[in-house]
Amino acid sequence: xxxxxxxxxxxxxxxxxxxxxxxxxxxxxxxxxxxxxxxxxxxxxxxxxxxxxxxxxxxxxxxxxxxxxxxxxxxxxxxxxxxxxxxxxxxxxxxxxxxxxxxxxxxxxxxxxxxxxxxxxxxxxxxxxxxxxxxxxxxxxxxxxxxxxxxxxxxxxxxxxxxxxxxxxxxxxxxxxxxxxxxxxxxxxxxxxxxxxxxxxxxxxxxxxxxxxxxxxxxxxxxxxxxxxxxxxxxxxxxxxxxxxxxxxxxxxxxxxxxxxxxxxxxxxxxxxxxxxxxxxxxxxxxxxxxxxxxxxxxxxxxxxxxxxxxxxxxxxxxxxxxxxxxxxxxxxxxxxxxxxxxxxxxxxxxxxxxxxxxxxxxxxxxxxxxxxxxxxxxxxxxxxxxxxxx
Amino acid sequence: xxxxxxxxxxxxxxxxxxxxxxxxxxxxxxxxxxxxxxxxxxxxxxxxxxxxxxxxxxxxxxxxxxxxxxxxxxxxxxxxxxxxxxxxxxxxxxxxxxxxxxxxxxxxxxxxxxxxxxxxxxxxxxxxxxxxxxxxxxxxxxxxxxxxxxxxxxxxxxxxxxxxxxxxxxxxxxxxxxxxxxxxxxxxxxxxxxxxxxxxxxxxxxxxxxxxxxxxxxxxxxxxxxxxxxxxxxxxxxxxxxxxxxxx
Numbered sequence: 285x286x287x288x289x290x291x292x293x294x295x296x297x298x299x300x301x302x303x304x305x306x307x308x309x310x311x312x313x314x315x316x317x318x319x320x321x322x323x324x325x326x327x328x329x330x331x332x333x334x335x336x337x338x339x340x341x342x343x344x345x346x347x348x349x350x351x352x353x354x355x356x357x358x359x360x361x362x363x364x365x366x367x368x369x370x371x372x373x374x375x376x377x378x379x380x381x382x383x384x385x386x387x388x389x390x391x392x393x394x395x396x397x398x399x400x401x402x403x404x405x406x407x408x409x410x411x412x413x414x415x416x417x418x419x420x421x422x423x424x425x426x427x428x429x430x431x432x433x434x435x436x437x438x439x440x441x442x443x444x445x446x447x448x449x450x451x452x453x454x455x456x457x458x459x460x461x462x463x464x465x466x467x468x469x470x471x472x473x474x475x476x477x478x479x480x481x482x483x484x485x486x487x488x489x490x491x492x493x494x495x496x497x498x499x500x501x502x503x504x505x506x507x508x509x510x511x512x513x514x515x516x517x518x519x520x521x522x523x524x525x526x527x528x529x530x531x532x533x534x535x536x537x538x539x540x541x542x543x544x545x546x547x548x549x550x551x552x553x554x555x556x557x558x559x560x561x562x563x564x565x566x567x568x569x570x571x572x573x574x575x576x577x578x579x580x581x582x583x584x585x586x587x588x589x590x591x592x593x594x595x596x597x598x599x600x601x602x603x604x605x606x607x608x609x610x611x612x613x614x615x616x617x618x619x620x621x622x623x624x625x626x627x628x629x630x631x632x633x634x635x636x637x638x639x640x641x642x643x644x645x646x647x648x649x650x651x652x653x654x655x656x657x658x659x660x661x662x663x664x665x666x667x668x669x670x671x672x673x674x675x
Numbered sequence: 676x677x678x679x680x681x682x683x684x685x686x687x688x689x690x691x692x693x694x695x696x697x698x699x700x701x702x703x704x705x706x707x708x709x710x711x712x713x714x715x716x717x718x719x720x721x722x723x724x725x726x727x728x729x730x731x732x733x734x735x736x737x738x739x740x741x742x743x744x745x746x747x748x749x750x751x752x753x754x755x756x757x758x759x760x761x762x763x764x765x766x767x768x769x770x771x772x773x774x775x776x777x778x779x780x781x782x783x784x785x786x787x788x789x790x791x792x793x794x795x796x797x798x799x800x801x802x803x804x805x806x807x808x809x810x811x812x813x814x815x816x817x818x819x820x821x822x823x824x825x826x827x828x829x830x831x832x833x834x835x836x837x838x839x840x841x842x843x844x845x846x847x848x849x850x851x852x853x854x855x856x857x858x859x860x861x862x863x864x865x866x867x868x869x870x871x872x873x874x875x876x877x878x879x880x881x882x883x884x885x886x887x888x889x890x891x892x893x894x895x896x897x898x899x900x901x902x903x904x905x906x907x908x909x910x911x912x913x914x915x916x917x918x919x920x921x922x923x
Contacts (some may be wrong), residue, residue: 506749
């Protein structure tokens, strides 16, 4: 068997495809969009967490409650300021993120052991305020508990009486697993890269070939149809791999630059982990271009083909959505479904678990089989007169 | 040597070919002459194996298209009715691509590429992407791409259609040269001047049937006319002739 034509066709499609600058830029932008998004999202989250460590509390009516104000000032990372006289307007205008308001009767109510009212003004739609607000609310609760306990002790009652429950929450998730749930989105972007990376070549080398009228001269060459389609598939596979590699590299760089420890997660994308991730996800780069080539072969024009292949994003995105609601990895049947399987392997690997070699191999064989079926189907299409001449 | 026997093909309700028989010998330029829709392109597509006849048989140098299409394709050089080039590739890359697909490699291939770039006067544009090329330049690129593997049998579907004078002359020179080399050239046309200028043997086709065959002189004698155009009109009938504006 002479395999040379496959390589000849793949080389031509690649050099033709990579000369189309605009589609290369589109591919790179889509490949890098995900990592950038992850970077900004996590960066935002960590900076918010660190921001809450040092808070400034504007207090209106600062003179009415020296006890509370002194107590607050003694807490680490807290600065108390004299607040605006019109707290509501100040928060609305954005002059203050939050304002603690103490009423004039505070001291009187406090001395008589009555609940003294304090008001907390804030705007919950402002994302950056939330962690600071949580910190302040936590501080006020602690003040409540401390004073309450002291009052009970003075009256000869053990403070424990007021606490029927002591709650001990033990989180069994390792910090790596917590990181993995946070980084699930990385996998979604890798899958999207597999879709967008090979799309250009998959559509241009099939529907584009029909649209230009170059399919007919190509098929007159003494090369079996399956080899012609395989060459086009191989080119799309390489292009999809480049897209996935670019995405993975960008994610790698982004994660190294993020202070993830501040989020309470320890995460390290080691080299063996990256290799394992590539091994688990690469079947996608074999399978998805084959489906794209088959779908595009029906299309009479490049544009029509793109509208078909873009539809592929929907089921794949849906799978990503499912897996955020259901824990994918502990259902064995899910590892039998393509894309879902790769997704669950990826989640395992990010969580520091190692999927079994058998499962990885099975996933790979399944993907190759699917690719072969769609290449064969496309080759059959390329033998029908309606596809070759129907324009 | 191409032999076509009793080709039949139906598209939906329309009988496109109803028993077409013709042959083209080595060292000869054979013309398929007929109005648009006569079945010329369909016949050629069946010879190069992309369309299957409902009935009938085709052999090229003794190889049967139905049973061994790839051996037939290896012996053919084809210029289809659409040049179908890749806008971002250069003429040299087009020729190399098809040469590779025919199994040519290395120095041997480069020699063939140079030869056809010279033959069709493509030197000045050989390394420019074909996107901005004129119709004549595109046809010349498609022609050299089809001939790079030196096929014994050459099929040309309306090769000079819409070409300017210089390009037409270049294509005609190539065809005459192929005949001098002893190759079998079969080409279709609805343009009378082309056929009379080039063909040794003519098959007149209309409505999926061969109406007459012979040398240009024999056709004149057969119909008793003095010009090939009159002979053609008397053969295909006034309606078919009249429906074909390009004939004059």
